Amino acid sequence: xxxxxxxxxxxxxxxxxxxxxxxxxxxxxxxxxxxxxxxxxxxxxxxxxxxxxxxxxxxxxxxxxxxxxxxxxxxxxxxxxxxxxxxxxxxxxxxxxxxxxxxxxxxxxxxxxxxxxxxxxxxxxxxxxxxxxxxxxxxxxxxxxxxxxxxxxxxxxxxxxxxxxxxxxxxxxxxxxxxxxxxxxxxxxxxxxxxxxxxxxxxxxxxxxxxxxxxxxxx
Amino acid sequence: xxxxxxxxxxxxxxxxxxxxxxxxxxxxxxxxxxxxxxxxxxxxxxxxxxxxxxxxxxxxxxxxxxxxxxxxxxxxxxxxxxxxxxxxxxxxxxxxxxxxxxxxxxxxxxxxxxxxxxxxxxxxxxxxxxxxxxxxxxxxxxxxxxxxxxxxxxxxxxxxxxxxxxxxxxxxxxxxxxxxxxxxxxxxxxxxxxxxxxxxxxxxxxxxxxxx
Ligand SMILES: [Zn+2]
Numbered sequence: 001x002x003x004x005x006x007x008x009x010x011x012x013x014x015x016x017x018x019x020x021x022x023x024x025x026x027x028x029x030x031x032x033x034x035x036x037x038x039x040x041x042x043x044x045x046x047x048x049x050x051x052x053x054x055x056x057x058x059x060x061x062x063x064x065x066x067x068x069x070x071x072x073x074x075x076x077x078x079x080x081x082x083x084x085x086x087x088x089x090x091x092x093x094x095x096x097x098x099x100x101x102x103x104x105x106x107x108x109x110x111x112x113x114x115x116x117x118x119x120x121x122x123x124x125x126x127x128x129x130x131x132x133x134x135x136x137x138x139x140x141x142x143x144x145x146x147x148x149x150x151x152x153x154x155x156x157x158x159x160x161x162x163x164x165x166x167x168x169x170x171x172x173x174x175x176x177x178x179x180x181x182x183x184x185x186x187x188x189x190x191x192x193x194x195x196x197x198x199x200x201x202x203x204x205x206x207x208x209x210x211x212x213x214x215x216x217x218x219x
Numbered sequence: 220x221x222x223x224x225x226x227x228x229x230x231x232x233x234x235x236x237x238x239x240x241x242x243x244x245x246x247x248x249x250x251x252x253x254x255x256x257x258x259x260x261x262x263x264x265x266x267x268x269x270x271x272x273x274x275x276x277x278x279x280x281x282x283x284x285x286x287x288x289x290x291x292x293x294x295x296x297x298x299x300x301x302x303x304x305x306x307x308x309x310x311x312x313x314x315x316x317x318x319x320x321x322x323x324x325x326x327x328x329x330x331x332x333x334x335x336x337x338x339x340x341x342x343x344x345x346x347x348x349x350x351x352x353x354x355x356x357x358x359x360x361x362x363x364x365x366x367x368x369x370x371x372x373x374x375x376x377x378x379x380x381x382x383x384x385x386x387x388x389x390x391x392x393x394x395x396x397x398x399x400x401x402x403x404x405x406x407x408x409x410x411x412x413x414x415x416x417x418x419x420x421x422x423x424x425x426x427x428x429x430x431x
Pocket of ligand 1: 003005006007031035037038039
């Protein structure tokens with residue numbers, strides 16, 4: 001599997017710093033589960049965090065009472081014994097963690113709701129203002145109605161593929177569109193395209209029907 | 220050349236030779252990784268105390284800057300080090316220095332506590348996880364060299380780029396907040412972050428090209 005479209009340096013760096021909103025962080029984490037190259041960059045970002053933390057030489061010395069409390073609570077944990085390891089879940093799965101946790105299961109077990117045009121979605125609950133996340137299922141060969149963006153849209157492919165503005169996007173690839181983009185992504189012919197879509201503002205559909213549907217479905 | 224627990228998965232490109240043995244005295248970075256491994260391997264409480272005395276003050280300063288009041292921060296400090304104890308078995312010295320690994324735990328605690336958001340993270344044990352390709356036997360950087368080169372690479376950045384990294388990683392400010400603080404457009408903040416990261420990657424020679 002070769003991933004050609006990545007999450008972008010500034011987003012990866014913000015994920016490493018911990019300043020990215022939860023919905024976009026979910027997309028970055030799911031991409032990281034599928035992309036060894038971006039994981040090596042995350043290690044680099046966390047090395048930066050570690051080096052900046054390490055370089056603080058002005059911090060007052062540690063409070064020994066906190067250490068005492070820690071050692072006491074470690075001692076009682078040891079008495080209780082470690083809990084039995086949870087059984088490893090059986091794959092294969094379409095959705096990598098942390099996505100299954102957010103969705104409440106893998107693709108086949110979810111409650112998909114129609115948003116029109118054969119497209120179905122599962123909204124994912126994330127905290128914080130700003131971006132929202134949803135899983136989308138687009139029938140093989142069908143397109144998402146032409147739309148523009150008030151903000152930014154990132155789409156991570158999890159199954160199947162889609163074609164958009166001259167490129168194919170396959171499992172693990174991330175497509176990014178901003179307010180300058182009006183597009184009509186088309187799912188590949190081989191199977192339904194399952195993707196995670198994160199947006200920080202409602203899409204602006206060009207045609208009238210999706211615009212009518214929008215208030216009810218919140219895309 | 221590879222001493223178990225003392226290698227990091229970065230190829231050696233633009234650096235001098237790694238020390239083959241352990242004859243010279245180890246600096247703090249090396250020592251801290253070894254202490255963390257001692258906690259993982261045999262629940263070494265003395266090693267844990269050394270880690271706490273070294274990193275505790277720095278983690279506390281980080282949590283204070285990330286927005287906590289002093290009382291809250293002491294609870295979080297305790298939670299962070301309880302997690303260090305509990306998760307030490309997951310520490311992989313080929314991937315991170317002790318400082319980077321403890322930073323990541325403190326960062327996740329602060330997101331949880333101060334922003335009331337969850338921190339989505341991938342899981343290496345998940346069947347859907349795409350594992351790293353097998354290493355090709357290339358020599359790797361010692362943890363100590365890696366930490367030194369990160370410090371050197373940070374020092375070589377422009378002051379503007381370093382400031383964005385510091386506000387972002389150390390003060391936990393979003394790009395939008397940094398833009399307001401510095402009175403510059405958010406696009407400029409993002410491009411400074413991108414440029415800084417690109418330079419760090421060029422200097423530190425990450426595995427990106429070989430993994431993609
Ligand atoms: Zn990637």
